[in-house]
Amino acid sequence: MRAAKRIKRWLILGHRWLGIVTCLLFVVWFGSGLVMMYVGFPALTEEERRAGLPVLALDRVAVTPEAALAAAGQASFPRALRLEMRDREPVYRVTAWDGTRHAVSAVTGSPLAAVPEASAVAVAAHDPRAVRPRPLAPVDRDQWSVTARYDPLRPFHRVALGDADETVLYVSARTGEVALDTTARERLWNWFGAIPHWIYLTPLRAQAALWRDVVLWVSGIAAGGAVTGLVVGLLRLRPRRGGRLTPHRGWAAWHHLGGLVGGVTLVTFVASGWLSVNPNQWFGPRAPSRAMLESYAGGTAPTALGLDAVRQAACREPVEVRFVRVGGAARALIACRGAGLAVAPPELxxxxxxxxxxxxxxxxxxxxxxxxxxxxxxxxxxxxxxxxxxxxxxxxxxxxxxxxxxxxxxxxxxxxxRLDRSGRAYRWLFHAPHSFDVGILLRHRPAWDLLLWGLIGAGMVVSVSGTVVGWRRLRRNRA
Known part of the structure; x- marks a missing residue:
């Protein structure tokens, strides 16, 4: 009995001080999660990227894909090889296996130099949203281009399109390709959504390893506060005079009873959020390895489908050609404006x-x-x-x-x-309890919205009441 009392006392003390530290975090996470249901972090979709490409002038392409790869210094077939327009000039865009990017003129075969501001504005002017494009101050890294995925394309020219949404395009000063777009709505609401939710502050997020450790520790401590609160709440739950289930009153009663209802939600959200950054690399990668892709391609030789075959299979308004290899056969995937994809050579x-x-x-x-x-x-x-x-x-x-x-x-x-056993487990340990993308909720948005609003509301009751109770205790201790 003495040991049980000691454990209970430490549970209560542990939850009290963990709660003071973490309840304000929970308020921020629930509120920002609600925003994220409707406003995502800025990203350029493939549809948006292709919509901003001019029609590809295949008749002006004089350089073969193999010659372009040689000009880019690629001794083997790269991760990606595309042919598209950069303003008025057809160019090959090469993504090497180490992530570096190269642009080679499809007219002269020369590697293209750094892109000046005027050229970036001309590239942005082809976007269908462009009204009065104008340059903004260039950036190397900012809040919206903070992650490492943009490193091969830095620095960026920023171009305001002058449209009603106040869209800004990020054009790579290295290659001239559009890497990102943001709108005024995204830039505003993400300060209340993804940025606080993911702790996406630029100086911290720019250091990926440090950011990951911070998220692991912060969410891990928060999970400890939520679990101890659920246990303490159950231990203190017993009928009293007048039918009351809690010994507390006021905000403390709201926190106790609200925690019994929303505590499981709190634990579920925080624990699955902790898993989102893949602690100890428990979950395997989703991307196939280089060895897998080269084996699937059927070879590493820097050869691709000839230009004559591409021209014969091209649609009326091609905007991009992607050169690939599948099982030893060279192919070209031709993106057509408003008409999907054409494949060369055509097959039965x-x-x-x-x-x-x-x-x-x-x-x-x-x-x-x-x-x-x-x-x-x-x-x-x-x-x-x-x-x-x-x-x-x-x-x-x-x-x-x-x-x-x-x-x-x-x-x-x-x-x-690529999805191995650990990846399928991650789907149920993170995506299902954190995003509730299961069953009817995956297909019917009103049902999903109603459930998430209810769960977030229950979590906010626990978090706000815990913040008030913790603040009052700190004030008493100071007094």
Whole structure:
């Protein structure tokens, strides 16, 4: 009995002081999470990027893909090779395996130098949202371009489009490609949404390892406060005179009873948020490795489909050509304005999917294919949260120790993701309890909104009342 009392006392003291530290954090997290339901962090989608590209002048392309790769210093086929316009000039854009970016003129074959401000404004003027493009101060890194994914493209010219949404484009001063767009609405609401929710302060987020450690420690301590509060709340729950279930009154009673209702929500949100930064690398990567992709391509030689075959298969208004290799065969994926994708060389119906399914076996050459499934509807592991998913998709499951799955586009051959056993666990340990993207909630937005508003409301009752109680205790202690 003496040991039990000591444990209970330490639980109460631990929760009291952890709560004083963390309840204000919970208020911020719940409030910012509500904002994030409706305003995401700025990002340039593929649809937006392609909409801003001029029609590709294939008749002016005089340089072969192989010559462009040689000019970019690539001895093997790179991670990505695209052909598109940079204002009025067709260019090859090369993404090397180490992430570096190169731009090569498709007219002269010369590597392109740094992009001046006037050229960046001309590039931005092709965006359909552009009204009166004008340059803003250039940046190397700011709040919206803080993550490492933008490092190969820095620094940036910023161009205001002069539209009603006050859109700003970030044009790479190295390659001339548009990397990011932001609107006034996004820039305003993210200060109340993603920035406080993810602790996305620029000086901290610029140091990825430090930011990750801060998130792990802060969310871990917060999870401790939530768990101890739930335990203490249950220990103090007992019927009293007048039917009261709590010994507390006022804000403390709200905190106790609200915690019994919203405490599980609090623990669920905070614990799954802690898992979001992959502590101890428990969850495997979603991207295929270089070795997997080179094996799937069927070779590393810097060869691509010839320009004549691209011109023959091109649609009326091509805006981009992506050169790929699948199972030893060179292909070109031609993005057409308003008409989807054309594939060169053209193949008989079903032949492309059969070739891709055969090439997929190369992704893990030391394992056997356990199952191949063509998905024509979303399921628990292939979906787009409240958006139409990319379908159909080919799922190839292997019998390797990690039980790895790959999702591929059966029309283009793109490897869309890699999902092993740990990745499927992450889907249920993070996405399901944090975003509630399950069942009917995944497909019906009003139901999802109502549930999240209710859960966030319950969490806010616990957090606000805990903040008031903690502040009053601190004031008493000071007095």
């Amino acid at each position: 119906p079903g032949a492309s999917a059969a070739h891709i399914a055969g090439a997929a076996r190369r992704l893990l050459p030391d394992a056997a294919v356990a199952a191949t499934t063509l998905l024509t509807a979303e399921d628990a592991y292939w979906y787009a949260h409240h958006r139409p998913p990319r379908l159909p998709v080919l799922r190839v499951a292997f019998d390797d120790p990690a039980a790895t799955w790959f999702h591929l586009d059966p029309a283009t051959g793109e490897v869309l993701d």
